[in-house]
Amino acid sequence: xAANTDRDSELDRFLLxxxxxRFLYEEASLLDRREQTEWLxxxxxxxxxxxxxxxxxxxxxxxxxxxxxxxxxxxxxxxARIQRFExxxxxxxxxxxxxxxxxxxxxxxxxxxxxVDAESYLLLxxxxxxxxxxxFLAGRREDVLRPNGETFTIAKRHVFLDxxxxxxxxxxxxx
Amino acid sequence: MPPxxxxxxxxxxxxxxxxxxxxxxxxxEGKLPLQTFNDETVHQLELDRLFGREWIFVGHESEIPEEGxxxxxxxxxxxxxxxxxxxxxxxxxxxxxxxxxxxxCRAEQGNTSHFRCPxxxxxxxxxxxLVGVPQKEVAFKNLDQSEHGxxxxxxxxxxxxxxFASLSDSGESLEEHLGEFTWYLDIQFKLPDGGMEVIGExxxxxxxxxxxxxxxxFAGDSYHTGFAHHxxxxxxxxxxxxxxxxxxxxxxxxxxxxxxxTTSTRMVEGEEVFMTYPDEIVDLFNPDNVxxxxxxxxxxALSFTGSVFPNLAFLNFGDITDDPNKDVTGFLGxxxxxxxxxxxxxxxxxxxxxxxxxxxxxxxxxxxxMSNFGPxxxxxxxxxxxxxxxxxxxxxxxxxxxxVDLNYQMGTEEMSEVAYDEEWPGPxxxxxxxxxxxxxxxxxxxxxxxxxxPRDGETMSRDCGGGCGSAKADGCGSTRTDDCxxxxxxxxxxxxxxxxxxxxx
Ligand code: FES
Ligand SMILES: [Fe+2]
Numbered sequence: 001x002a003a004n005t006d007r008d009s010e011l012d013r014f015l016l017x018x019x020x021x022r023f024l025y026e027e028a029s030l031l032d033r034r035e036q037t038e039w040l041x042x043x044x045x046x047x048x049x050x051x052x053x054x055x056x057x058x059x060x061x062x063x064x065x066x067x068x069x070x071x072x073x074x075x076x077x078x079x080a081r082i083q084r085f086e087x088x089x090x091x092x093x094x095x096x097x098x099x100x101x102x103x104x105x106x107x108x109x110x111x112x113x114x115x116v117d118a119e120s121y122l123l124l125x126x127x128x129x130x131x132x133x134x135x136f137l138a139g140r141r142e143d144v145l146r147p148n149g150e151t152f153t154i155a156k157r158h159v160f161l162d163x164x165x166x167x168x169x170x171x172x173x174x175x
Numbered sequence: 176m177p178p179x180x181x182x183x184x185x186x187x188x189x190x191x192x193x194x195x196x197x198x199x200x201x202x203x204e205g206k207l208p209l210q211t212f213n214d215e216t217v218h219q220l221e222l223d224r225l226f227g228r229e230w231i232f233v234g235h236e237s238e239i240p241e242e243g244x245x246x247x248x249x250x251x252x253x254x255x256x257x258x259x260x261x262x263x264x265x266x267x268x269x270x271x272x273x274x275x276x277x278x279x280c281r282a283e284q285g286n287t288s289h290f291r292c293p294x295x296x297x298x299x300x301x302x303x304x305l306v307g308v309p310q311k312e313v314a315f316k317n318l319d320q321s322e323h324g325x326x327x328x329x330x331x332x333x334x335x336x337x338x339f340a341s342l343s344d345s346g347e348s349l350e351e352h353l354g355e356f357t358w359y360l361d362i363q364f365k366l367p368d369g370g371m372e373v374i375g376e377x378x379x380x381x382x383x384x385x386x387x388x389x390x391x392x393f394a395g396d397s398y399h400t401g402f403a404h405h406x407x408x409x410x411x412x413x414x415x416x417x418x419x420x421x422x423x424x425x426x427x428x429x430x431x432x433x434x435x436x437t438t439s440t441r442m443v444e445g446e447e448v449f450m451t452y453p454d455e456i457v458d459l460f461n462p463d464n465v466x467x468x469x470x471x472x473x474x475x476a477l478s479f480t481g482s483v484f485p486n487l488a489f490l491n492f493g494d495i496t497d498d499p500n501k502d503v504t505g506f507l508g509x510x511x512x513x514x515x516x517x518x519x520x521x522x523x524x525x526x527x528x529x530x531x532x533x534x535x536x537x538x539x540x541x542x543x544x545m546s547n548f549g550p551x552x553x554x555x556x557x558x559x560x561x562x563x564x565x566x567x568x569x570x571x572x573x574x575x576x577x578x579v580d581l582n583y584q585m586g587t588e589e590m591s592e593v594a595y596d597e598e599w600p601g602p603x604x605x606x607x608x609x610x611x612x613x614x615x616x617x618x619x620x621x622x623x624x625x626x627x628x629p630r631d632g633e634t635m636s637r638d639c640g641g642g643c644g645s646a647k648a649d650g651c652g653s654t655r656t657d658d659c660x661x662x663x664x665x666x667x668x669x670x671x672x673x674x675x676x677x678x679x680x
Binding site for chain 1: 281282283284285287374375376377378379380381382383384402403404405406407409410412497498499500501521526537538541542545546549550551553555556557559560561563
């Protein structure tokens with residue numbers, strides 16, 4: 001009996017992880033295909049989307065600012081950024097960048113309120129234009145996902161970049 | 176101590192004479208060779224002769240409010256510890272152990288009473304004094320500890336909480352360097368009761384751009400705003416007068432050149448604008464903190480953008496938001512262009528707010544700052560993308576072989592409709608229009624004065640008969656306008672040989 005319960009909960013966790021992964025892969029694919037308006041539809045209207053600055057401290061390996069950010073967005077400011085990228089004057093994305101988001105190390109836990117805490121690693125290739133240069137951004141993401149039928153919406157995303165000082169001209173992509 | 180001393184003297188022509196002569200010829204026409212924006216020789220000269228002696232911004236006192244607070248800072252490539260010591264004094268200490276040179280500061284910032292060297296354990300107080308030498312009685316019994324404190328930057332001084340350091344022990348004081356430009360700095364940094372403070376930590380990111388392109392941009396490039404940042408206007412993120420076409424709006428626009436620094440401002444005459452800060456902030460703006468003229472200027476101002484020679488810039492921007500459906504606000508951003516190579520710059524960007532503002536308002540100001548400036552900023556993204564292209568082509572064979580020059584002639588009498596504002600109460604040469612690039616020429620002239628003056632203080636020998644017979648026309652030529660309407664124009668002339676080693680205003 002005990003063994004079966006273990007197995008059931010293991011299966012539940014597996015299925016949850018499976019569903020979360022499917023969602024995150026689909027999300028990454030939308031962004032890599034530059035379907036940003038469709039991506040926006042995955043976000044809840046009360047989305048909290050933050051990427052704090054990493055601060056190198058002497059004794060702490062993972063320290064992030066509490067008041068300085070690469071992104072500190074709500075639905076309205078994200079929508080504005082997306083609309084801006086559609087302008088022919090949004091020079092940072094002219095020509096549009098080539099991105100590839102590698103999403104791995106997914107861990108998912110169901111919360112009491114039915115939402116899901118999802119953690120993932122992100123490696124993002126960023127290239128642009130006709131020269132050979134490219135760069136990578138790496139980081140860890142903590143999401144809160146809300147179930148929506150078989151899939152999810154994103155209620156919260158905190159992105160913790162690994163870079164102390166990013167070597168990138170601009171961060172004109174969503175993480 | 177200056178890290179290096181040039182061997183050049185007045186008798187030995189500068190080894191870079193050809194390059195400098197070419198630059199000088201271009202400057203005389205209101206131009207600048209494209210190659211100067213990506214050239215190893217120029218970069219080395221800048222490190223040695225410009226960043227090696229000029230006053231360079233280090234940080235704001237509010238970043239290290241408590242005793243023992245420190246932050247790692249750089250002057251070009253050189254690491255310093257910006258620290259408030261146990262006596263409450265701000266120090267800028269060279270981050271290198273006096274024993275064998277190891278770096279002491281391992282974090283970007285923190286709080287400490289002592290810095291202990293990881294190599295052999297010499298320990299320094301946060302004043303820089305050497306207080307601990309392991310096995311001293313046996314190993315270093317005659318070492319005079321008082322002679323082995325951490326080196327300080329040769330000169331450190333501050334204005335309105337902005338701390339600067341110079342790698343040269345001589346030269347003009349910070350007060351002389353800033354000159355009357357403090358009139359404009361006061362408006363940005365002294366207006367609110369309680370003063371201004373930095374919010375959080377500065378943005379830092381490394382871009383493939385020459386630092387001078389950023390400096391140029393903030394030395395009066397109102398011309399680019401309406402085009403390069405047109406998307407901001409399209410989206411309604413910035414008002415017509417903030418991001419509209421230069422010279423075409425309803426605002427009263429001015430460019431000011433003052434004692435080697437520049438600012439451009441847009442104002443709405445007769446209105447109370449105060450950079451569209453919320454009432455809570457405007458209530459903190461106290462006329463007693465500045466002069467009546469400064470207060471009036473702040474009141475009508477929609478924006479101030481400016482540049483402090485050589486690599487500090489600021490923008491106090493109004494009528495701007497992160498979302499067209501939210502209220503606009505003003506914000507004060509301060510930035511530093513740190514050269515890492517001829518084609519590499521680390522941009523540092525700080526957000527400021529009045530210290531006494533509510534947390535909620537500070538957050539709002541930060542959010543609007545970050546949405547527009549910093550690596551993800553809707554403005555800044557587009558600037559850097561464009562600037563990189565300049566750096567790319569500056570390294571081209573074509574540019575070198577054909578002496579391709581960039582044009583900075585807008586605002587010269589031959590080129591433009593130029594109008595001056597004689598009524599303006601503040602100091603400097605004041606243009607009643609924001610379509611001019613003479614401010615950038617002024618920047619280049621000072622830059623050139625530094626580059627053509629070896630560090631030992633001797634002016635290179637040059638065929639410059641009559642004091643000003645060369646192609647460079649500043650101070651006696653046709654294309655230039657005097658700075659600040661006073662004696663400064665002559666000081667720019669390297670041919671007089673009168674400039675001190677640390678000079679160069
Ligand atoms: S190098 Fe610092 S103690 Fe030896
Ligand atoms: Fe710009």
